[in-house]
Amino acid sequence: MSRVVPVAAAFxxxxxxxxxxxxxxxxxxxxxxxxxxxxxxxxxxxYYGHEDPASRAYHGRKRYNALMxxxxxxxxxxxxxxxxxxxxxxxxPNQVGAVLIRALEPREGIEVMQxxxxxxxxxxxxxxxxxxxxxxQIDRRVHGAPVTSRESxxxxxxxxxxxxxxxxxxxxxxxxxxxxxxxxxPGNPYVSRR
Numbered sequence: 001m002s003r004v005v006p007v008a009a010a011f012x013x014x015x016x017x018x019x020x021x022x023x024x025x026x027x028x029x030x031x032x033x034x035x036x037x038x039x040x041x042x043x044x045x046x047y048y049g050h051e052d053p054a055s056r057a058y059h060g061r062k063r064y065n066a067l068m069x070x071x072x073x074x075x076x077x078x079x080x081x082x083x084x085x086x087x088x089x090x091x092x093p094n095q096v097g098a099v100l101i102r103a104l105e106p107r108e109g110i111e112v113m114q115x116x117x118x119x120x121x122x123x124x125x126x127x128x129x130x131x132x133x134x135x136x137q138i139d140r141r142v143h144g145a146p147v148t149s150r151e152s153x154x155x156x157x158x159x160x161x162x163x164x165x166x167x168x169x170x171x172x173x174x175x176x177x178x179x180x181x182x183x184x185x186p187g188n189p190y191v192s193r194r
Contacts, residue, residue: 004157012072016046019090026159037109043184049096053175077143083130105190
């Protein structure tokens with residue numbers, strides 16, 4: 001972990017749409033004791049505050065979503081249909097929001113991830129938000145952890161920006177904002193949906 005450079009906290013203190021796009025190509029590093037697993041972020045979604053009907057913050061501040069009001073750069077975990085969702089708190093100062101990490105291209109500790117989530121094809125290992133949290137053992141134990149520290153059990157480190165970014169409306173939401181807030185690396189086989 002000594003050679004990795006975590007993305008700085010100021011990166012996350014910006015508009016969620018910008019953060020969601022610029023997270024593409026960065027790498028998630030998850031420490032599991034002596035083992036390290038992780039991969040390249042290839043798909044994200046941006047979520048805002050009470051004005052965003054698809055956001056966890058839409059109905060106001062509650063115990064489960066309070067982290068969305070806190071300083072950016074921390075892990076925000078919640079559960080949907082028995083799967084943990086890995087988000088990073090991201091918003092400009094005095095605002096509310098987060099970015100959902102929807103898919104990763106596995107790069108480190110692939111054998112460990114395959115033990116955590118056995119699949120026939122590698123391409124199915126982390127190509128969705130519940131899949132990647134299972135493979136990387138991301139759950140409530142890392143809720144609130146800073147992604148900006150190499151000492152953290154879960155951090156995001158610098159990577160290479162993709163030459164092109166695809167976008168669409170967010171997946172699986174009943175009500176959405178007018179502008180598309182899902183971002184992905186076109187052509188990457190680990191994107192959850194094309």
